[in-house]
Amino acid sequence: xxxxxxxxxxxxxxxxxxxxxxxxxxxxxxxxxxxxxxxxxxxxxxxxxxxxxxxxxxxxxxxxxxxxxxxx
Numbered sequence: 001x002x003x004x005x006x007x008x009x010x011x012x013x014x015x016x017x018x019x020x021x022x023x024x025x026x027x028x029x030x031x032x033x034x035x036x037x038x039x040x041x042x043x044x045x046x047x048x049x050x051x052x053x054x055x056x057x058x059x060x061x062x063x064x065x066x067x068x069x070x071x072x
Contacts, residue, residue: 002065009058013051020047 024047028040 002062005065006062009062013055013058016054017047017051020044020051 021044025040025044028036028043030036
């Protein structure tokens with residue numbers, strides 16, 4: 001169970017990282033406007049912080065899962 005949960009979390013986290021780069025940061029950077037060139041690094045930094053927070057939440061949940069004893 002723990003390996004399936006960890007794998008699902010990892011796949012989801014990587015998918016969100018790809019979405020951050022391809023859907024949010026890429027178009028901002030590619031726009032070539034002053035606003036886009038300023039907003040792209042800011043969006044990237046905010047996304048990295050959000051992904052870090054999500055990773056800590058997921059690791060905390062995995063830790064709780066490891067501590068739970070199977071009643072069987």
